[in-house]
Amino acid sequence: MSAFTRPAVRYAAVASVAVTGGYLATRSYNSNAFGCTQAHAESAPSDAKAALKKMPWKGFTELKVESVEMVNHNVKKLTFALPDNETISGIAPITSLLTQHTPEGGWIPVMRPYTPISPNDTPGQISFMVKHYPGGKGSTKMHSLVPGDTMKFKPLAELDYKPNEFSHMTFVAGGSGITPIYQLTQAIFRNPEDKTKVALLYANNTEEDILLKKEFDELAEKFPDRFSRIYTVSKTSSEGEGLYHTGYIDKAMLSKVMPNKMSERNVKVLVSGPPAMIESIAGAKGMAGWTQGSLGGILGELGYKKEEVHKF
Template sequence: MEDIVAKLQPHAMEIGAALALILLAIFFLGRTKADEPVLHPTDFRQFKLVKKTQLTHNTARYRFGLPKETDSLGLPIGQHISIQANIDGKNIMRSYTPTTLDNDKGYFEVVAKTYPQGNISKYLAGLKVGESVQVRGPKGKFVYSKDLSPHLLMIAGGTGLTPMFQIIKSSLGDPSDKTEMVLVYANVEENDILLRDELDSLVAASNGRLKVYHVLNKAPDVWEGGEGFITKEIIENHMYDGGVASGSKVLLCGPPPMMTAMKGHLKDIGYPAPRAISKLEDQVFLF
């Protein structure tokens, strides 16, 4: 009997070791799958359109579903995603900042304006509920945190609102965040103002931490905001006490001609010029 046990013992040890390896492999494979991020930085993944809401005559909000209702996109605040589509045999890609946060479970939303020559924007406009887009990310040099700056002056035009909106929502949703924010937001007409009701609600709930000033190129007869274009004087009127020396960061996002004008105004005020590719530590950050 002792001889039999002695002969079986090495085999039992081998079988036990093999079972241990199998169980370990199952554990790690299961954990990797469960912990796998929804987004991938280099591989495009498919997300289905589940809802489309027209905001203006040429701008819509697109809601895309995530694999599970408990999933979040996993996008750092201030980062953006790339949307790709095959158009006329070519893979075309554009960047968008979702207006949702990670506490919005099961979906993410993108607000996009349809341009006559915009390949991806026209592709999104023609997308039907149930159809999918290819997305990868995160991308970008900007990551918001509550200690980034005591004050943020945001200057946006049109859909350039989206990164500002994401930052504002995140900041106001954190009771420990004390950052003061001013958004100067330019559009052509009053009907072009995006997410206006949401912005008004955020201002009302901010306890004075958020102020929004609208500027319209074509203002109605009765209008309390700015008229024409954003000027150096408008920027100076909405800067924090101490101006450049206060340490306030300036965030810019909008059409290239507008951004060129804003950089000129900020230079005249005394702000350093943004780099060709902005970095988080820059006092003026251009998305």
């Protein structure tokens, strides 16, 4: 997807609030999160890793870059080291980490949230996929980091998910809005007690922009009865012709991934992407992005209720 930004989000408990009268951080979708409350970060590790320690997230915590990998022309995977090899992030899905840095010569900190893509019980490290937006203060800083550099992080709770809360979940994502969707998807399928069915519809400009495709394809192969996915792109190469849907998400495309509500009565739809996409699919968010707003768009036409949809 092309660069796009979220409406401004107010972050509390920041030292600069006293100076500026309230710090407003413009939320860019290379961050892909939507809340501003501190996460409890209490998701329990698996039995096999029960001896590992959960990260004691208190305020902003400085972490050191361990490795940097170029994923495509404008996306990097950044892995940060936790304090030791016995520590796990322990964050619950969906949780992002708010970054904080002060630009050289500046005095007001820049804050942007990014959603980790590594499992919450990965020992010793935590990873992100970050898309670079020209002029983006957060993504430019993240893309400038090299091994040994540091960044400050603070958890932000995004969505309080409980295993088996819904019989079926549909995820509609655009561009780098896929990271919170992936975080929850892998949490569902890594939990043997969670039987939730999941369908994904993921839109991008080109095939190269499809992030985490290998991971989603492996899940579809491993859980064919519980996970399905459709990728759609604005334009495709000759090699990809016939392998992907083309064009914007419309009612026909969305209908292919929506469950039969007669058989799946307890459903939830998560929509994560640029504002124009969200408005088309589920209606615009309210109060300049501060609230969920009324349900509209394609999901409204398909008969979904407001409580069955969450917009990022």
